[in-house]
Amino acid sequence: MVASAEVRVARCGGSRINFIEPIITLDSRFLLCASGDAVHVYSTSTEERVHVLQGHVDLVTGLRLNSSNHLQVYSCSLDGTVKLWDFTDGILIKTYIVGHKIFSLYVSKFHEGTVFIILPMESSANTEAFQLVALHLPKTTGPEVEARDILSVLRDVSPIPKATSFGRGGEFVASASGLQLSVYFFRKQKTYRFSLKANDKKGARNRFTCVASHPNDDCIATGHEDGKIRLWRNFSQKKEYTYSTEHWHHSAVNALHFTPEGTELLSGGVESVLVLWRYGAGSKKDFVPRLGSAIEHISVSPDGSLYCTSHKDNKIVVMKSSRDISAIIQGLVKGETIRTDLLIDPRTKALVCNGKPGHLQFFSLRHDKQLYNLDIVQQEYIHEAGLHQCEVTKAAIDAQGSWLATVEERQENPEELDIILKLWAYDESTQSFHLNTSISMAHEGQISAMCFSGDAEATMLVTTGRDGHFKAWLLADHPDAQGEGASWSCDYVGSYHRREPTRCCFSADGSLLAVGFGEVVTVWSPSTWELLVTFSQPPGDIRDLCFGRLSCSKYLLGTTTKNLLCCWNLLTCSLEWSSTVDVILLQPDPLSENMAAFSRASGSTDLFVFKPSEPRPLFSQKAVCSGTVRRAVFAPREEVLEGCDESTQWLSCSRLYFLTEHMELMTFSTKSEEDQIIASSKQLVIDDSVAVTPFYLLLGKHRKSQRETQDSVSSHTAARIQLPQGSPAIRELLHTPAHVLPSASFLCNMFVNSLLISKSGVR
């Protein structure tokens, strides 16, 4: 076993940006959203990421602007801290340590120096109970402060941030949990509770989903599970409260928000339509339809000029109040399941997998950014729960990246199965894939596997179906059909003793095709369609098949469901070796002979990297992640990693990415690589408040060179100025905004010290 200290498993991007509601700054220039344990600052006009506020060590659960200073933002996290940031510079100003898990954060203008947070109730044994507390922030200096001054406001609240809302600038707080709405008035220090019945006569589900308070009127809007919106008034009395009901949504209202002036109420849900209700005008409403995916959160900029919706498919849409969409910030789309394999697009080196329903997403791993979405299904998506949607179940890209094959499937009941095999050609001029051939019902049953041959001249696609056949598809020119160009057609249909094919795999040069039928592996010659040889290692069906590459191309590897990893020699047609490992996933590296095998072992997954020709694994790591690994892929590196020792050699040409059970994208990184990244990030000190757009990089370089020429001309002045500017202390002093600086007397000592020339410097 090789020591694995050098290599570690790292999270790599693609975290959720729709976890909590995003906030827009006062000047509407930036949008802040939580992404995993960091806060991302995006520009609302260019969609570019300006800063990443890193400092929390657990999921960020709340984000609010500081009501007394609009350039600062509070964030809270499950790690039990509240942090105050300067988001224009990306600086952490202060950390307040609370010591409990914080689930949500609110601020109110009414209460300066206090933030409201939701904590689990300490006293009760029940971990499901939460309370809203007021946290007084101590005004002591220093970067880390213990904040223990907690005052309980409301008990038994919901931990979901959108179920609590502060009204009329903070005169009261309304919070809903289950079937109960609680309103607490700070002046009166009194709580009113209103309950709804669990079930109306019509079978409506009355549970509260979200709460919003009118900014300057005594009105609370609540959203319900059945799609109703209730507007509560006169709730300062126990008995004589009233509410009016509006109903447009057909399923639960996910988000509610009032505009800052209170003229409009915004609501959204699964329908992915943003509904704008006019306040006080009955049920008059406007719609912004087809936003792409279910709305999770809605927020409005403080001046009311921008609306912002965050969606279930990890997307944030920024639109102007005129309903024109101004920006879309899209992260890696992760559904509950992933049906396609992870693929690497050879042209863009992007990760290709299931994205939005019916789409394939191309996600750049290097820039942690979605490149584009390819619409596979090309049908209007109907946002309705319980509807059988068309799903992309298989995808394959050929070695040159010029053809993409996709399979979409829709199954309403076991008899009615709709399968369409689509082949997409890469168009150089538009830089995207275009539909070439669409084959409906390519197989009678579901398509279980699909692969392209590696042969560059004659690309061939092989699909295996549950109907007991495997089919080979070839690109053929039809001279009769003029103006249509080449399209794909079936070349060969093969079967083996009426068994069901499960896997197929081409050798690297495309001269051999291996198809797994149950427990038998058959090897075919694609040029003549002759069955060359069969292998079998009963009992246990074939789970994965792959050919060795480069120097190991004489080997065929297979894994079975009965814990066996076999390696057959194709020259002698015999079993070379086998070992008893429960391999759930076998992934070859396209650039080397290496193979990665993920095996299941007592609740976690182990990784082995080996060469088929060598008995000893190159690398192995126990417990890579908890649970199983869903998919894995080797992605080629942009440049070969140097300075690798024996144990990290397998990571030199390509990186291994994998998706865990919880749909987290992970990778393996070496220590030397991380050091390099840290070093490079230090060099990349960029001018503040300017987004690192490609435009900036272009112009910034130009400016820099201009400045250098100026400097050389006025070298004598430069020599004088160089001293104070070069010092890091001075620099920090000049670049930190004045309002966050400590008093001048405190800085004086530091300033003077920095001017002194140290002894070592002279020498």
Next chain:
Amino acid sequence: MASYKATRIPSFPRLGEKVTQDTLYWRNYKTPVQIKEFGAVTKIDFSPLSPHNYAVTASTRIHIYGPYSQEPVKSFTRFKDTAYSGTFRSDGQLLVAGSEEALIRLFDVSGRVALREYTGHSKAVHFTDFSADRFHILSGSDDYTCRLWDIPSSAEVSRYSEHTDYVRCGTPSRLNPDVFITGSYDHTVKVFDSRKERSVMTMDHGQPVESVLLFPSEGLLVSAGGRYVKVWDMLKGGQVLVSLKNHHKTVTCLCMSSTGQRLLSGSLDRHVKVYSTTTYKVVHNFDYAASILSIALAPNDDSIIAGMTNGVLSVKHKKHPEDRKMVGGTSRHRPAYRVFVKGKNYMPKQDDFLVRKREKAHLKQYDKELKRFQVSKALDSVLKPHVRLKTPEVTVAVIQELNRRGTLKNALAGRDEKGLSILLSFLIRNVVDSRFAPILLTVAEMVLDIYMKVVGQSAVVDKQILKLQELVEKEIDYQQELMEVLGMMDTLFATMTAKKEP
């Protein structure tokens, strides 16, 4: 806000022949003009001179027709028995014809009486033609000989009696005045040179030769006889280049298109086939009412004329773009071109700020309704007569879309008698179509489920439901029979493969 995605109408592969360049070319002829002759039309020959009159030999007459006339411009009727092979000389002044009376007659095209008569053959003369130097006449006869005559002196120049059966066809070389080719019922095609005593080349066709034709280059020779059309390479000493067997009865006549790119063959099976002379594949096919004996193409392919055994001459003229203009001469006044380009041909200047109009996606009526989730209206819009009759695939695609949305039942429900009968008539028309069957069966089931309670209230609907039931039952029977046939064929195939293996 993504735009609405229109319903995808699947395109089904079109059955039947594909439209190629050739079909377009050969279909570009008007409906044929039928001219009744007195007997079977055995020969049609075009004058090489400009109005391109053509001589039609039928029964005891030779008629000369003008290019667009239906009445003969001139006719030669002085034959006592059947005339054969009325052929123009290359200057268009003289016409030669053989006849059943073993005579060869030479006519002046403007005259009426024969200029010369050539006697010598002892039996009917089926083939006459002029040599390339214009001074000689070739003839082939049922007395197994072929002869060369001098025109002015009406003397026999030479005689070849190598054939052992009737000589029924032949062709002179256009490039060499001494060479001519004859085809005979003794299955051979012979090449003669008048400077030599004997034939210079003999090719065995295998069937009685009915027609021979030289390519314009004269490197290739085509012969027709039996069901075969054979192409011979003359420069390789008479080697067969390709043998075409596309007719199912005797091929009687051959003809070349004006460019030499296409070869036409007419046959007793009432078809004319057009071959490409590069690939020798059939590129087009004409059907006629009766067996074809002769065919000719006007210069520039302006008309196709076919003569048939029942004495009908079919003349097809090419459509010209000018003709169409003549027909639609009284067309309505259309808006001027500038109306359409108004405001669109403005070239923006350098400092202009361009404000584009938002392009509005055009949606079909059913898409508009689907976008508004008006499912019943969407279904109504595709059940309109012109949609459901002309493009049933659109109707089925919308039904499929409704099914995908889970609202098909809502769309089908709530129809009155008229609406329901339209829906049922659509089902009756299309439910057995294999392309639409899966979804339409679901629709039929749903319709029966929904309207079960009102059955018996309307005679029209009841009748249609019964008809639908009958149709479905019949289809099930068909399918069962087909499965039986398939099973039988499977056993047959299985026995065949079993025999092959040992």
